[in-house]
Amino acid sequence: MKKVFAGILTAAMAVSLLPAAMLTQASAADYKVAMICDSSISDGGWGAACYNAMVDAAGQMGWDYEVTDSIAQDEYYNSIVSYCMLGYNMIYAPGNQYTDAVLQAAEEYPDIAFALLNGGEGTPAQAVNGNVTSLLPNATQIGWIAGALAGLMSKSGTIAFIGGMELDTTLAKYAGYTEAAQYVAGLDGKEIKVLDPVYAGSFNDSNKGIEFAKAMMDEGADVFFGDASAVDSGARQAIDEANTAAGAISVYDIGQPSDILGQNECVIGSQVTDNSSLVRLSMEAVENGTFGGEVIYGTLQNGALSAGKLNADLVPEDVQTRYAEFIQQMIDEKFMAE
């Protein structure tokens, strides 16, 4: 009886561990791409944007795609290798934190392409088989896009930033956010205090985002930007609740990396990264046999980065105009040039 029960339980566990999508996908295309992600693809932020980028690019290129999300850190490598063993042509890992796992798998699977979003500039050179490419949106420019809006919109003079983990790209976004906000406010003779970045230590714990946002609002922060996936969703919930309690929307949030205007009342705009074009370029390189060993940059200049739509109800027209001017200056490489 005990053995039968153990057998039934084991079988049930094995089935439940299969990703649902894996049960429904039938392979028809010549090429296949698989994405791994430690946050959820339904997080309304980073995970969702990266997944949509892959879906868009795969749709344009006629590739099959698969995803495994919400994986723990110790499962990065195993998840990648599982897809390698299933014969996927390209592994898409959207985050600097996957670097070690990607390099290890890339060494063991020389015929498979590994596209590392937010990978380091030196990472492709570290791949023994030359089969790793970094897709690198300019994190400083991302910070600028959000920071300029924060500097224009902050009334309290205090703004906040929430991170998931202390990654190089997160630090660069924070630095860009800080300098742009202070520069823009400085033009109006205002001073902006940017609270030190806080880290949830995870991209999934939305409750931490709620608590961080409440604590930062207590410190006077009235504009938020983040790089923490579902943690940011929690922060937006707390901001919405605070605005409701106050009877007016006076605390704002800036989304990234897709346009999330309308998702929450507090969202005044978004920094948008067209990861889809970067993934598509990788796919083209795979098909042409030229993949690997390079860094594909995403910038304001090549159109991979942009500012999303602004909330016309919350952002005054003159601020919209000035913000557009600042974005143009960034594109023309004249922002903070003086």
Place this chain on the structure above:
Amino acid sequence: MNTAFIANLILATVRMAIPLLLISLGELYGQRAGMVNIGLEGLAAIGSLVGFLVSFVTGSNWLGLLCGALAGVAVNMIYAFATVTLCADHTVYGMAINIFAPALASFIYRVYFGSGSELSQITLMRGVAIPGLKNIPFFGDLLFNQTPMVYITVAIVIFTAIFFKRTQAGLNYKAVGEHPRAAATLGISVIRVKYLACVICGALAGIGGAYLTTCYSNTYTEGNVAGRGFIALAAVIFGRWTSGGILLACLFFGFCDALQIRLQVGSFGIPYQFFQMIPYIATIVVLTLIGAKQAGPKANGKPYRREQR
């Protein structure tokens, strides 16, 4: 450090302690009947998903909590059958629940919502302010402006204390965890009590998980239980297997977490990693001190075979 900082810190402590407290109380009912269930993380995970899903579909947070409880009970029956009827190892099946239940939750979420990237949100349970009392300075918001679940959780703590200390049924229940054979000679159905313990444990852990998605966060993300099931285990030991002790333990753990978040925001020029260590250091220190005088139920985790002498 001003009054507002302290008041907000205490409010954050309560918010973070309540789900922990519900899960810990579930474990208390389990361990008092000799059932050491380390699968709380899994039970809370399935409760969290079902609570969110039902609230999302029906718009009723109460129904979500109820179904979260039922889901916790249903999954915990696997553990109950294996450990009570088949006398299998508690730790092994507890771990199995921790692997199985979150994966099952993930599977159900994907089946219902598909592989789409849209963020699903629900309306959270509203707080109930007690007129007049909520305006009391400092303590008003803390004690009299919470969701009904906070008041219910405190009521469960009080009921549990009375049940185990002042009622015959509670003493019989505890006897099963202390000396099941002696309890059986007094006519107590040990097997029935152990199954009842698993039902209560599953229900409270499921509600603890459902609380996260019906009263705390309006979205569901995989992994949102975030280790609370394991901290709840520590809270039961820290709380010396009493509901009052567990209440204090959960408030302590909630306070440590709330404090590290508030200190990160204040920063004071200290690396944030230092603050993130606070809850873990506090857990280790407390368990080291408490562990020296362990006073758990004597038959904890031991299989009960009726015919064995």
